[in-house]
Every structure is written in structure tokens, then in C-alpha cells.
Amino acid sequence: MTYLFIHLGEDVVIHSDEVIAILDWRIIEKSEIMAAFIDRYKEDGKVIDIGKKFTKSIVITTETVYVSPLSSLTLKRRANVVADLEQIEE
Numbered sequence: 001m002t003y004l005f006i007h008l009g010e011d012v013v014i015h016s017d018e019v020i021a022i023l024d025w026r027i028i029e030k031s032e033i034m035a036a037f038i039d040r041y042k043e044d045g046k047v048i049d050i051g052k053k054f055t056k057s058i059v060i061t062t063e064t065v066y067v068s069p070l071s072s073l074t075l076k077r078r079a080n081v082v083a084d085l086e087q088i089e090e
Contacts, residue, residue, distance in 0.1 A: 006078050008059055009050045009069045018061040019079060024072040025055045041065045 004016045028034045041047045051069035059066040059075060068075065
């Protein structure tokens with residue numbers, strides 16, 4: 001099995017198989033459920049804020065929520081490249 005990675009910004013890289021969802025940050029402003037979800041992860045110390053003041057997306061993984069300065073579109077493209085590479089290897 002080959003492990004492929006996705007760069008989320010700054011010096012943060014994760015395994016592609018850990019990703020559950022990549023969402024635009026604005027969804028939290030519009031969704032009380034998503035805001036509550038993020039707050040719960042913050043309470044548990046499971047939110048890693050890479051973006052600081054330049055937040056554009058959130059990446060939900062099996063264990064952690066990452067707040068990224070990269071757009072969700074950019075991250076989804078990177079994830080799609082990883083998925084394409086995984087298919088080629090099979």
C-alpha cells in the first residue's frame with residue numbers, strides 16, 4: 001500500500017486516506033450545526049489552525065479538524081490528484 005499525502009498549508013501534510021471532507025470556511029458562518037461541530041472539536045483540543053487570520057477552508061479528518069489558509073477548491077484539486085494517482089497504482 002502506498003501512502004499519499006496532501007499539503008494543507010504552512011508545514012502541514014496529512015495522509016490522504018484520513019480526509020473525510022474539505023469544506024469552504026464560509027459554511028460555518030451559515031450553519032449552526034457546523035459551528036457547533038467545530039466548537040466541540042475545539043473543546044477537545046482537536047482543531048489545528050494553520051490559517052490564523054487567513055482562513056479559507058476546513059479539512060475534517062478521522063481525528064482532527066484543520067483550519068487552512070488554502071481555498072477548498074485548491075485542496076480538493078490536490079485531493080483529486082492523489083485519488084487519480086491511487087487509481088493508476090491499482
